[in-house]
Amino acid sequence: MRALVALAWTAALTAADAPWLAYAYPAGGTQGATVAVTVAGERLIEATGAHITGSGVSVRLVTTPVAPLNAQGKPKKRNQTVMDEVGQVELIIAPDATPGPRSLRLLTPSGPSNPRTVIIGNVPEFSEEATPARKPLTVPALPATLNGQLLSGDADRWILPGKAGTPIAIAIAARALIPYIADAVPGWCQPQLTLRDAAGRELASADADGFRQDAALTWTPQADGPLTLEVRDVLWRGRADFTYRITLGDPRPAAAASPIADGWEQVRISAGSAWERSFAGTAGTTVELGVRARRLGSPLDARLELLGADGAVVASADDTTDRADGTTTHHADPELLATLPADGTYRVRLSDLLGRGGDAFVAQVYAGAPRPRCDLLAAPSSLGLPAGGSVPLVIHAVRRGGHAGAIALRLADAGDLVLDGGLIPAGADRVQATLSCPATAPPGVLAPRLVADEGVAVWSDDNMQAFLWMQLVPADAPAVQVLPPAALRVQPRTAVLALVPGRTARIEVAIERGPGWDGDIRIALHQPPPGVSLRNGRIKAGASEGRFEVLLAADAAVPTGNLIANATVSREDGVRPDGKPRRLQATAWLPAIPLARGAP
Amino acid sequence: MLTRRDLFRLAAAGTLAAALPPALLAGDPPAPVVPPRPASRARAVIQVWLWGGPSHLDTFDPKPGAGRDFCGPLGKPIATSVDGLLIGQSLPLLAQQMHRCAVLRGMTHGSNGHETAAYLMQAARPAGDGLSWPGLGAVVSKLRGYEAGYRGLLPPYITLTTPQGRFSESGFLGGRHRPFATGGDPAAEAFAVDGMTVQGLSDTRQSSRRQLLADLDGFAAAHPADATVRELRACREQAYELILGDAGAAYDLGREDAALRDRYGRHRLGQSCLLARRLVEAGVPYVTINANGWDTHKRHFEAMGRMLPQLDAAVATLLEDLAQRGLLDSTIVWVGGEFGRTPRILWEPPWEGGRGHHGKAFSHLLAGGGVRGGTVVGATDERGENVVTRPVFPWDLFATLTGMLGLAPDTQLPLPQGGSVALLGPPPAGRSGGVLTEIL
Known part of the structure; x- marks a missing residue:
């Protein structure tokens, strides 16, 4: 077994510990060029390399980012930006590199940074x-x-x-x-x-x-x-x-119109008028109505209505949030499912909310039987995974057309990686899961795929927009960086955690510690489901096995999904300049533990 | 005939039921009948406005069980002078004053915009109904100020030290009821109130100038009985009284015991609280302290490390000081901001351990003026994200405060375009938990 290395760093525990790449400038280069790119961000001063997606372009770390120094040679007092650490990478672009966007990341001992887009061009x-x-x-x-x-x-x-x-x-x-x-x-x-x-x-x-x-x-x-x-x-x-x-x-020809998916039809809305389509319906039948307009760049602010034979509105929809479209900031395309109340003739009506129209006001419309389907997104796209350890991720399900069933995910092109807790429960829109790898996994960067019967998950990153909104922005490829083994490894022996309201449930764990990491271990739950709390989360010093408990509140529903937890141990490592002992901390994520309803 | 007190009591009891929608009647517990109360005791308000929105988890509604992602380094709340009541660990002095305070943990309005939320909290109206409603300070200025017989030389509505900036405090009541902003810094070596003192001009020299003016005013000397001359002389005397006399002395913090100034804290908030006490003591009915810096999106805990101890010393000493001087019973102390802060900490960049805006659930603190100390109104869930018991909406707080000040809800406020509106309309449908009878 490879020795567990006593590291001052571990895989990023939270976003606060993750390396952050604020920008890269210039953000690209042309075919055949070697480009010096300034990179800046935070928690990059220990960067060991760089990574870029796609073929035909390689990148090397030229100058490790350093914090700026003042005139006295001391680190400048931090201001409110997160771009203080500045370094340089070099992009080496092959003459035949395919033009287009790539994702650049810096690699650090705690994992890869978030991606930043660089664009390969083909002109000076x-x-x-x-x-x-x-x-x-x-x-x-x-x-x-x-x-x-x-x-x-x-x-x-x-x-x-x-x-x-x-x-x-x-x-x-x-x-x-x-x-x-x-x-x-x-x-x-x-x-x-x-x-x-x-x-x-x-x-x-x-x-x-x-x-x-x-x-x-x-x-x-x-x-x-x-x-x-x-x-x-x-x-x-x-x-x-x-x-x-x-x-x-030179001006380019107008982009080709978006292809029209099977079952959809393309329409154009005129000013002051609406598009309508009639159909005969049977009581109790469910119909799906959907519009794709804003997501195709149309200015149409669509309002969708289902009208009965008497002209009364049976169902209507205006803006439907689409979490799978993270770059559109006004989700103006409506979708709805409606159950017909009676036999008869129904009309689907599509109009612009403001009564506008014209050549640009095109839309694709679907009106028919529900077609359950699901978009899958996994975040974050940058993960640092210690060999022998685990790292959490979130898999989102954007369900459409009445899709409601459980979604079973599996890995592909993933080497030795293991997906723990890859089941999105029926009706749920997300699940926390973990990726794990064996202690023998070699260092390197992998780009696994997460697949399900419903499709392939798009690797994304949750970005905050203007202090408030969260948007899932797709990355072109993930980067799972296999790190050296961490100083702590905690493996649950519990395969499935059965919960009963008002009772505690025990999780037994096996522990491997690196030399010198013999202190008490503190367990913490990560974003536990409502009503779930930790009990007895301390494992005594030196133990090679232990347990902790979780309590489900008496008035809480039994949650679905997985339990995500981490374990932390610290030790002293010399003395700080102020004379106080310097403490290092090692943290390990536990593999996700699926939750289930226990017998009362 | 209904007296003003009866009308307020009936309104608080919700017996204006005809005005209430069925949803409120059916879905919400009926507002309790308010038992007869003693005459309102409050004569003044000191409003400590924590501008930007303070974190409720780190102040008056701690959630130690929620874990690091919610508590950060402030996960060990402390016991207070009220059995069973814990508050944030950075407020040990206030913890010893909680028997004087009512903690409103059920505050909610749902707005996360500074301007809208500030307006909601201070005017108790949603924006956009066609009127710019005045804040409570302007209302007190109108109903307890000069037009109501206030004769003090100090303005009846004073802001320490700058106006809000995020909304018009006086609303449709107009400029006459805007707060007088002192400017300056009460913690500075020489605190100068804008418009009242001239840098480098001593009182002696000021008095000399006054005498010189009188000596040169031959017209006044020749016509001492003229009505205009007498009025001008009276105005001038009042102005000098404000600058040089006892009225203006209220601003002179140098007259305070140094040890007391230390206890308040030798910083802007601390000395502003001390100044507010002096102003109330001098008869000013409404003082707002606009305390900046609570909008801690980034590195929240670094800021809290500086600001919470200041808040602790300032407000705790204010309460103790008012109590010892016999002023607490007649002075409402109201502490809070426009909303709370997100319970879940934003660890990632650029926030680096920040908290965002949270209008769904937050806390305010009330003391004095008849408030029953040691009470907690409302409760949030285990993470402080949602109010689960006894929501307190802005209307509820405004109605309670105006009631404590003895202001009848049907008092008419004149509109600049003619006509008038009642000070307090019926509780807004679905957005009222009722007057805070629990603290009266």
Whole structure:
């Protein structure tokens, strides 16, 4: 057995311990280039490497992030940003690397950081130095990609070559790089593009592009001559993670219309009118009605109604939240299930809530028998897993069409990884589970898939938007970093925990400790279900086995899902500069323990 | 004929049932009939407004059993002078004053926006009904101020030291009932009230200037009996009385015992509480202390490490000081903010152990003015996320406070466009747990 290493760090216990990558700048590069990318965040100073998804691009850690120092050489007093630790990685992009987004992460002893998007391009790229007073940078020829960073009060200016009669399409990716910022309103960088002629006259300006916050504009110069492109945040905000990429080039053909799924039909809403479809229905039949419009970029703010033969509204829906669509901020597409009250003719009516309409107001509509289905999402997409240990994750089920059954998940392309508690109970919209791996698992980064009969889970990250809303943002691939074995390993001997209201239930555990980690072990429950609390969560020093108990409150319902717990042990390790003993802490997650109803 | 007291009692008892929707009548327990109470004792209010929303778990509604993700490092609440009542571990001095206090743990309104929640809590109305309702301070200014016979030179509604900024305190009552903001910092070596003192100008020199003005005022000397001259002289005398006399002396914290100033705490909140006591002592009916900094989204516990001890010393000493001076019985002390803070700690960046806004459940503290100390009203669940017993809505608190001040709910407040509205309408449907009879 590989020796358990006494580590000062363990796999990230909570998000407070997880390494955080705030931004990467420039956020990409072109084929064939080697790009120095500044990375900044928090809890990155022990980074050991970097990881990027997809083929054709490799990354190496050039400078480990360090906290900034003051003039006396001491760490600067921390301010309220989480971007104090700054380092550098190098992207090595193959000449034939496929253009498009990739996920960049830093790897640390406690696991990988969250992903940050970098984009591989196929045209020359130019990057500004992020100093507000810099002179405008001249772009010699188009097409090109520009990389910039908006600091406080900053407005970047670029000089572009204008040729009479040749249109230039300008599109910025800012929110595409960092979809949500937790502590800003709006909760993202919202860039404004302004194009001026050589005399400074404004020629065109663009802000949000419909419901897409990243702006775009196309301009055809009337004469040869330089054009100035100004980029700033609409509110003149600026911060180091306001990074952007601008593509400049020929206008592209309009994107092909979204494919129409089987059973759906595409409609267009005219101003002041509604689309209707009649059908004959039987009492007691359940019908499913759904609209996809906003999720396809349509401005339609759909209202969906099911009308009876007498014109009365049997059911209606306006905005239906879709947790599987984490980048749309106004969930305007309605869905509903309705049971017909009587035999007769029914009408489905779709209209715009504000009575608008036009060519752009397209929608795909489904009206028919319910088709139970489910979108699965797993979070977080970055996990640090000690060999021989476990790490928790949450698997979300976005059920549609009356889907209600239990969902059994399994791993694929996962090497030696094991999924514990991978059953989403019937009717539940999420489950906490764990990934585990044997103590012999080699270090490295895996990209497992979570699959079920209902489909493949999309790996995502829960992002806070503007202080309040939580959005699940898909990552293009997960990164499960297998770490060296932790100093503590706690394995439950209880396969299923049977709970009875008003009674405690015992979990027996086996314990493996690294040298020197002989202290008391403290058990803690992680987000226990309502009514479940810990009892007797301390295991005495030196024990190689132990137990703890959980109590289900007498008035609580027996929960479904899994119990997630962790164990912590600490030891002294020398003396701090202030003379107090330095304490190190080792924490281990237990594999998820499924819950069940016990016999009274 | 119904007396004003009868009308208030009936309103509190919910016997205006015809105005109440069936849902409230059917689904909520009937408001208890209010037994006859002694005449209202409260003559003043000291409102300690914890601007930004204080964490209820870390102050008056601790949840030690909820674990680290809810308690953070403040998971060991302490016993108080009330058997069975625990409060946050960072409030040991206040713990010894809880026999004087009523803890309202069932506060709720559901709004997480600063502006809306502040308006709800202070005006007890939801925003958007077509009127900008005044806060309680402006109401007291209207009904207990100059128009009601208040003769003090100090304004009847004073804010220490800056106005709210998030809503209009005076609402439709207009500028006359805006609070007078002192500006300055009571904890500064020389506390200067805006508009009343000139930096570097001593009282002696000020008096000399006054004498010089009188000597030069030949017109007044020639026409001493003229009504206008007499009125001008009276105004001038009042102004000087405010600056140099006993009225203005209320602002002079240097007259206080140094040891007492230390007990309040030599910081803005502490000295503001001391100043509020002096102002109430001087007859001011409403003082608001706007205490900044409670909107702790980020590194909440670092901020609490600084701010909770300040709150503890300031409010505990205020209660003790008022009691010893015989003022507590006539002074309502009201402590709280616009909402609470999310019980589940946000450990991840950028919050780094922060708490967000939480309007679903939070706590306020009341003392004095007839409040029955040692009471707890309402309860939240094991994590402090939801009120499970006896919700206390803004209307309930406002109705209780106005009642304690002897303000009849049917008192008419004039509208600037003509007409008037009653001070307190019927309880809003589904958003009232009733007047806080438990603490009266």
